[in-house]
């Protein structure tokens with residue numbers, strides 16, 4: 001069975017995604033709109049925030065009932081430099097329509113946060129108005145390089161996500177230029193905020209000179225501040241999405257608000 005090697009809830013998600021994507025492969029897609037550069041936004045001076053539109057997750061259950069366009073607009077007003085939109089329907093209650101709505105609401109680069117298991121999804125993401133798509137090394141393993149090439153062919157940037165040393169080696173070997181380090185183990189769902197700094201330093205020691213993104217588990221400014229200097233960006237979902245006052249939550253988290 002395809003993706004049988006992927007354990008835990010992550011395995012359940014990607015095998016279900018595979019079954020859903022296969023019948024769509026080859027369907028014609030609308031002409032992609034012009035979109036801003038994801039990497040360009042993350043490379044701006046200081047630590048960039050990628051703020052995530054997230055309704056639900058396997059680790060948290062229900063997070064927030066939200067209007068993706070309204071939330072994205074407030075994230076942008078608060079100073080987020082990119083927006084991540086979860087489009088997986090069953091475990092995250094997301095949809096492609098969410099991405100379309102967010103595309104219509106803000107001019108920031110969008111990350112389609114989905115579980116990429118077929119190159120068709122990369123063309124689909126680009127067609128929906130995403131600037132970047134997610135490639136998870138725990139899923140793609142040695143196929144990461146060919147998916148990176150497929151992303152290039154589809155004209156979309158790729159956030160290549162790792163969680164341990166072995167995955168980091170695969171990502172570096174594959175030629176990732178936007179490297180995400182997830183504090184969340186997607187098999188056990190446990191979070192350890194020391195993972196991103198540890199692997200971030202290791203990536204730099206190994207000569208990696210691309211963009212570095214710290215992902216998952218951040219909820220307080222004190223947790224974000226130590227990332228500056230090593231990371232280019234931080235990706236935050238749950239704590240922002242559940243705040244209910246999204247612009248202010250971004251300002252406070254990034255230390256730019258009147259309450260920070």
Ligand SMILES: O=C(O)c1ccccc1NCC(=O)[C@H](O)[C@H](O)COP(=O)(O)O
Pocket residue numbers: 009010052054057058059060182186189215216217218235236237238239
């Ligand atoms: O969030 C989960 O529980 C989860 C479970 C299994 C696979 C992926 C999952 N999340 C995707 C993400 O990477 C996060 O949405 C993202 O990094 C933001 O994390 P957080 O700020 O902790 O919501």
